[in-house]
Amino acid sequence: MSNIAQVIVNIPTRSIDKPFSYLIPPHLQGVDVGWRVLVPFGNRKVEGFVIALAAERPEGLKTILDVLDTYAWFNTNMIETAKWLSTYYLCSLGEALRLFVPGQSGIRTQKAYKAPDEADFEQAAVILENKPVEYSTVLSYIYNQGSATLTELVKLSENTNTILKFFLQHKLIVHSDTVNKRGKSNTTTIVNLAVGREVAALTEQQLPKTCLAQRRLLHALIDNNELTTAQLRDLNITPSTIKKLASQGLITIRTTQVFRNSYDTLCKSATKITLTEEQEHALKAIIPLICAQAHKSFLLHGVTGSGKTQVYINAVAEARRLNRQAIVLVPEIALTSQIIARFQAAFGNDIVVMHSKLSVGERHDAWRRLQLGQAGIVIGARSALFAPVNNLGIIIIDEEHEFTYKQEESPRYHAREVALIRAKLAGAVVILGSATPAVETYYQALNGKHTLLPMRKRIDNVPMPAVTVVDMRQELAQRRRSVISPPLQEMLAETLANKEQAVILLNRRGYSTFVLCRECGHVLKCRHCDISLVYHTSGNTLRCHYCQERHSIPDTCPECGSRYIRYFGTGTQKVEESLNLLFPTAKIIRMDQDTTSRKMAHDKILSAFANGSYDILLGTQMVAKGHDISNVTAVGIISADTALNLPDFRAAEKTFALLTQAAGRAGRGAKAGRVVMQTYNPEHYAVQAGAAHNYQEFFESEITFRRQLNYPPFTHLLKITVQANDETIVHRNANLLASELAQILTGVDSSIVGPFPASINKIKDIFRVNILIKTTDLPNVTLKLTDVDIISRKDIIVDVDPINVL
Numbered sequence: 001m002s003n004i005a006q007v008i009v010n011i012p013t014r015s016i017d018k019p020f021s022y023l024i025p026p027h028l029q030g031v032d033v034g035w036r037v038l039v040p041f042g043n044r045k046v047e048g049f050v051i052a053l054a055a056e057r058p059e060g061l062k063t064i065l066d067v068l069d070t071y072a073w074f075n076t077n078m079i080e081t082a083k084w085l086s087t088y089y090l091c092s093l094g095e096a097l098r099l100f101v102p103g104q105s106g107i108r109t110q111k112a113y114k115a116p117d118e119a120d121f122e123q124a125a126v127i128l129e130n131k132p133v134e135y136s137t138v139l140s141y142i143y144n145q146g147s148a149t150l151t152e153l154v155k156l157s158e159n160t161n162t163i164l165k166f167f168l169q170h171k172l173i174v175h176s177d178t179v180n181k182r183g184k185s186n187t188t189t190i191v192n193l194a195v196g197r198e199v200a201a202l203t204e205q206q207l208p209k210t211c212l213a214q215r216r217l218l219h220a221l222i223d224n225n226e227l228t229t230a231q232l233r234d235l236n237i238t239p240s241t242i243k244k245l246a247s248q249g250l251i252t253i254r255t256t257q258v259f260r261n262s263y264d265t266l267c268k269s270a271t272k273i274t275l276t277e278e279q280e281h282a283l284k285a286i287i288p289l290i291c292a293q294a295h296k297s298f299l300l301h302g303v304t305g306s307g308k309t310q311v312y313i314n315a316v317a318e319a320r321r322l323n324r325q326a327i328v329l330v331p332e333i334a335l336t337s338q339i340i341a342r343f344q345a346a347f348g349n350d351i352v353v354m355h356s357k358l359s360v361g362e363r364h365d366a367w368r369r370l371q372l373g374q375a376g377i378v379i380g381a382r383s384a385l386f387a388p389v390n391n392l393g394i395i396i397i398d399e400e401h402e403f404t405y406k407q408e409e410s411p412r413y414h415a416r417e418v419a420l421i422r423a424k425l426a427g428a429v430v431i432l433g434s435a436t437p438a439v440e441t442y443y444q445a446l447n448g449k450h451t452l453l454p455m456r457k458r459i460d461n462v463p464m465p466a467v468t469v470v471d472m473r474q475e476l477a478q479r480r481r482s483v484i485s486p487p488l489q490e491m492l493a494e495t496l497a498n499k500e501q502a503v504i505l506l507n508r509r510g511y512s513t514f515v516l517c518r519e520c521g522h523v524l525k526c527r528h529c530d531i532s533l534v535y536h537t538s539g540n541t542l543r544c545h546y547c548q549e550r551h552s553i554p555d556t557c558p559e560c561g562s563r564y565i566r567y568f569g570t571g572t573q574k575v576e577e578s579l580n581l582l583f584p585t586a587k588i589i590r591m592d593q594d595t596t597s598r599k600m601a602h603d604k605i606l607s608a609f610a611n612g613s614y615d616i617l618l619g620t621q622m623v624a625k626g627h628d629i630s631n632v633t634a635v636g637i638i639s640a641d642t643a644l645n646l647p648d649f650r651a652a653e654k655t656f657a658l659l660t661q662a663a664g665r666a667g668r669g670a671k672a673g674r675v676v677m678q679t680y681n682p683e684h685y686a687v688q689a690g691a692a693h694n695y696q697e698f699f700e701s702e703i704t705f706r707r708q709l710n711y712p713p714f715t716h717l718l719k720i721t722v723q724a725n726d727e728t729i730v731h732r733n734a735n736l737l738a739s740e741l742a743q744i745l746t747g748v749d750s751s752i753v754g755p756f757p758a759s760i761n762k763i764k765d766i767f768r769v770n771i772l773i774k775t776t777d778l779p780n781v782t783l784k785l786t787d788v789d790i791i792s793r794k795d796i797i798v799d800v801d802p803i804n805v806l
C-alpha cells in the first residue's frame, strides 16, 4: 500500500528542485496525487503539492500535517504540463506548479515566536548581559505575551530581525508560526421557516412583548421565504435570536458557499448571426475535431474586422454542448472588454473572467467554480491558462502574436507554447487567432504544425482602409516641422466635419523623449538606469520610465553649466498639445500609461470614446488594439518608425503588427476608413506591407531575413543575463560564464554570441550583460545547463525563446 506521498514544497527558492517523501497519517488516508497539503519543512510549516504516491519504508519520515482541500487541486495533465514547463524553461517544478494556484500559494503564514518549553530565564539573563537594551525589550515582550508575531515585534526595534536571529541561535525562542488557508470561500447563513405561515403568525402573536427580535425575525420570514446573512444583519437579528427560534423547531438554518464575482460588465443581448462563408469554412474544419476529442491546433489568420471572435464563440459553444470546458486567452484584459462582453452575451454565467485586479479570494472562488464544473469558460490574460479545468476541450489564444503572452519574470514561459502542451495532454483543440500572426507561428502553420484557416475579407465585404504614407523627410525638406503633417491635418479636419471619430497612435508617452544640452550635447540620464529621462508636463518633472524615479529639472547642464537645456523628441503629451492648437473645439482623450493607472481606466476611456463623448482618441499602442467602433473612420500614425529603429531582430515584426492593427481600427462599419502613416523609412518592407495590408508580402521578406541571419524560427535562442552591481565584476563573470558555456556545449549543435552589454546596460543600479545561445538542439542545451545547475545561481537569468534579445 502506498502510504508515502512525494511532495514538492511550495517555497520560492530555485535551489530546491526535488520532491520530498512524507508519511500519510491514518486520519488523512484520502491524500492522493494532485492534493495540496501542509507539511513540516525545516522548522516551518509549508504548503506542498503531492505529485506521486510511493510505498516506501516510513522510517525517519516526517508526517503530513494537514490537507488544504479534500480533493485533488491538480489533475494529471496539469502536473505533466508543469513538468514540461520546468524542463523547457529551466525553472523548478515548484515554480511551475504554483502557477496553477491562485496567488501562488494556498496558505498564509504569519511568522511568530514563543519561549521554548524548557526556557531558562537565568541563562537568558546571562546571554543578554552585554547586549543593548532593545534585546531585553524584545525578549520580555515575547515571554510576557506567550507568543508574538513578527508584525508586532518589528515595531519594538529597528533591528528586530537581527535580534530574533540571535535569539534563535541561542535557543531563547522558537518559531510558532500560524498557518491559515488562503482564499477560503465565503459562506452565508440562510434561515427558513420550518413551520407553515399560519403557525408562524400564531407563534408571533403569542410571544411575550419583550421578545422583540424573535418577533421581528418571524415576521420577516412570513413575508420573505428565506433570509440571508446580509438581510439578517439589516434586521438587526443576532445569532442568539436565531438559535432560540431554531431550538423551538420554528426555523431551520443552513449555510451555503457564496462565490464572489466582482467583475460585472454590461451584457449586450445576443443577436442572431448568420455566419459568413469564411466563418462557416473555418468552423467546418474545427468542429469535427472538437467532437472527436482530438488534439489539433489551428491558426485562424483573419484580417482585421473579419469576424474572428464569432468563430471563437461558435467553437466554444460546440465544446460546451459536449460538456467540455474552454480557456480563452486575451493579451490584456483591460483592453478587451468588447470581446468579453460578446462572450458574456453568448454564455452568461457560464463564464469566469480572470482579472489581474481580482483579490486572491475572488480568484480562488472563480477557479473553484471551474473545478466543480459550475462554470465552463474562463477568459483572462496568460495566467488564465493555469485555471484548474478538469474537462478541457478547447483553448483559444486571441491576438496570438502579442508579446504579453510571454511572461517576463520567472518562469519565463510563453502562453502559446504551454497551451499547445496542455491541450495535447488533454486531447483538446487550440485556436490561435490573429490578423498578424507571429512569424514563428505562421512558419509552423506553413509546415503543417497548425492547420491554416485564412479569412481574407472583412464582414459584409467592407473594404480595408485606404492608406496614405507621408514621407517625413520630404516634410522636413519643405521646412514643415509640425508633428502633424498636412495630409494628417486634412484627414482629421474632414473627419471632425463629418462628425466621425479618429484614433491617433504615437508609441511614446510623456512630452519630450529626451533632454539635451545644446552646448555640450549632454543628455540627461537617470542616475540608476542607463536611459534618458523623459519630460512630463504633469508635475513638470523628468521621469525615468524604468525605475519610475522623478527628477527635478536642472537650470543648468550638470556637465558644462550651460543654460541651453532643451527638450527633444515627441511624446503623447506634446501631440495632445498640438492637436488642441489645431482643433480647439475637438474633444480629445489621451490613453497611455499615465492616464490609465487606476483600476479599469482603460475601460472607461474606451467606452467614453465608443459612445461618442470624444472625437479623437490619442495614445500609445493601447489605442491600436481590439476595439471595434463603427464611427471610427480615420487613423493617424504619428511615427511608424518608433519600433523600427530598435536594434532587435523582431523590430520589423513589431512594426508591421502595430501598423496593421492600428490601421485595422478604421472603417469597420458602414463608412469607409482611411489611414495616414507618417514615416522616415517609407521604403522599409514592414512599412510598405503594413500600408498595403499585405501579410504575405511582409512574411516573405521577413522569413528571408531570418533565414540569412539564422534567427527564429530557424533556430532557438536562449538569453543568459549576468547581473551585478559593479560594472567590472559583471563583465568578468560574463566572460567566465561564456567560456564555461563554450566548454559544456561542445558537441551540441549551438553557437554562442557575446557577452555583450544589454542595450540598457544598467537598470535600477544593476549592470547587465547578455550572452545569447543559438541552437537547433534546445533539449540538449537545456540538459547541459541543468547539469551545471545554472538556474540556482542568483546572478543569472536564463530566458528560453526570449522575446527581447537586447
Ligand SMILES: Nc1ncnc2c1ncn2[C@@H]1O[C@H](COP(=O)(O)OP(=O)(O)OP(=O)(O)O)[C@@H](O)[C@H]1O
Binding pocket: 273, 274, 275, 276, 279, 302, 303, 304, 305, 306, 307, 308, 309, 310, 434, 435, 459, 626, 627, 628, 664
Ligand atoms: N457573421 C457576421 N455577420 C454580421 N456581423 C458580424 C459577423 N461576424 C462578426 N460580425 C461583426 O463584425 C465586427 C468585426 O468582428 P470581430 O471584432 O470579431 O473581428 P476580428 O476579426 O476579431 O477583428 P480584429 O482582429 O480587428 O479585432 C464585429 O462588430 C462583429 O460583431
Ligand SMILES: [Zn+2]
Binding pocket: 526, 527, 528, 529, 544, 545, 546, 547, 548, 549, 764
Ligand atoms: Zn531609472
